[in-house]
Amino acid sequence: MSQAVPTPERMNEAREVIARITDAYSERIVGQDRLRTSLLVALIAGGHVLLESVPGLAKTTAASTLADTIDGSFKRIQCTPDLLPSDITGTQVYDAQTGTFRTVLGPVHANVVLLDEINRSSAKAQSAMLEAMQERQTTIGGEVHELPDPFMVIATQNPIEQEGTYELPEAQMDRFLLKEIVQYPSPQEELEVLARLDSGVLAPGRHASKVASLEEVRMLQDVAASIYVSPEVRNYIVGLAYVTRNPAQYIGEERARLIKYGASPRASIAFLRASRAFALLNGRDHVVPDDVSSLRHIVLRHRVLLTYEAEAEGVRSEDIVDAVFGAVPTP
Numbered sequence: 001m002s003q004a005v006p007t008p009e010r011m012n013e014a015r016e017v018i019a020r021i022t023d024a025y026s027e028r029i030v031g032q033d034r035l036r037t038s039l040l041v042a043l044i045a046g047g048h049v050l051l052e053s054v055p056g057l058a059k060t061t062a063a064s065t066l067a068d069t070i071d072g073s074f075k076r077i078q079c080t081p082d083l084l085p086s087d088i089t090g091t092q093v094y095d096a097q098t099g100t101f102r103t104v105l106g107p108v109h110a111n112v113v114l115l116d117e118i119n120r121s122s123a124k125a126q127s128a129m130l131e132a133m134q135e136r137q138t139t140i141g142g143e144v145h146e147l148p149d150p151f152m153v154i155a156t157q158n159p160i161e162q163e164g165t166y167e168l169p170e171a172q173m174d175r176f177l178l179k180e181i182v183q184y185p186s187p188q189e190e191l192e193v194l195a196r197l198d199s200g201v202l203a204p205g206r207h208a209s210k211v212a213s214l215e216e217v218r219m220l221q222d223v224a225a226s227i228y229v230s231p232e233v234r235n236y237i238v239g240l241a242y243v244t245r246n247p248a249q250y251i252g253e254e255r256a257r258l259i260k261y262g263a264s265p266r267a268s269i270a271f272l273r274a275s276r277a278f279a280l281l282n283g284r285d286h287v288v289p290d291d292v293s294s295l296r297h298i299v300l301r302h303r304v305l306l307t308y309e310a311e312a313e314g315v316r317s318e319d320i321v322d323a324v325f326g327a328v329p330t331p
Contacts, residue, residue, distance in 0.1 A: 005227070006285050011223070011285055013219070013223075017212050017216045017217075018220070018281060020069075020212055021211060021212050022036070024065075025066060025208065028202065029058060029062050030189050031192075032058065032189075034183075035062055037281065038298055039062060039063075041278050041281065041295070042274075044217075044221060044277035044280060045177060045274050046150065046273070047274070048133055048176050049154050049179070050176040051180050051181075052180070053181060057183075057184065059114075059116075060114060060156075063112060063154045064114070068208035068210060069208050069209065069211050069212060070112075070210075070213070070216075070217050071212065071214060072112055072150070074112045074114070075108070075110040075114070077115050079115055079121035081122055083121045083122065084125065085124060086106065088107065088132075089106045089132065090103060090106035090108075090109065090140045091103075091104055103140050105140075108147070109138070109145070109147060110151075112154065113151075113152070114156070117156060117158060118155040119157045119168055130172060133153055150214065150217050153176075170261070173302045174264060174303060176302065177273065177274060177299075178270070178274065178299060224273075225276065228286040229276065233292065233331060235331070236289055236328065237268050237275075239328050240324060240325065241265065243328055244300070247259050247320075247324070250327040251323040251327050258309060258315055258320060259310075259320060260305045260306055266303075270299050271299055275291040278291045279291050289331055293325060296322075301317045304317050304320055
């Protein structure tokens with residue numbers, strides 16, 4: 001059975017919406033092209049993003065700006081060791097006037113949720129996010145509450161300060177469609193930030209233009225879901241995941257010993273969803289192998305887990321991912 005692809009009209013409509021969101025986003029965020037791409041891919045694919053960087057690189061501004069451009073609700077949760085699950089999902093409050101309990105929904109009930117410094121929250125608080133991220137719902141007092149649609153979690157973690165932090169378990173990491181490492185801006189970009197600050201564009205109370213509706217975001221997600229992925233590209237994706245689990249005969253014993261765990265089937269699913277969104281961002285109604293290759297680091301860097309020996313030798317997960325891609329023939 002052949003897969004239906006988006007009509008030219010739908011593709012043109014999607015391109016126009018993407019252009020509007022990109023332009024409005026870029027009015028407030030200087031540079032950071034990789035970050036913008038990761039956020040848009042996750043939004044269109046209906047996934048979540050883990051951002052890693054030192055403080056001060058506009059992660060909060062990027063998240064709130066994205067929410068503004070799509071006219072969506074935005075909530076920020078500052079993660080701390082004493083954060084309770086009810087602080088995230090919500091709780092039941094006793095109403096003395098009526099003698100009954102009423103449900104107060106927590107900040108996770110928003111279209112875009114920023115979990116700031118997620119690794120500072122306890123395992124119990126982190127687990128409260130699992131249901132929200134995976135099931136798109138929360139359970140409060142035995143009642144199930146659906147989350148808004150679209151729903152996207154942007155979590156941040158600081159790789160430098162490790163005191164008082166709780167390492168994210170593999171099951172939680174795997175729930176993130178992508179992991180992006182945010183880099184410092186170039187001197188020219190930093191000068192542009194100062195210029196925009198003087199012009200008032202980055203004033204605290206100023207928001208990005210609302211240029212797309214939530215209905216249009218859902219349209220983008222529908223179009224992306226029908227982007228054509230050939231059998232050859234699907235085999236390529238599965239082959240890449242397979243090599244991460246059986247690396248010795250493909251990338252050599254020396255590198256293979258540095259891999260603690262390979263990527264789960266969720267990595268293949270992530271490649272499928274993300275490559276469709278990436279193809280749509282590039283105006284195509286089909287996925288090409290370069291789409292998969294372009295996404296290799298943000299899809300696999302948190303799924304291919306390395307040993308302590310790798311860390312001691314200064315080997316990064318990106319280095320191993322590159323070796324895996326070099327070992328699998330491109331269709």
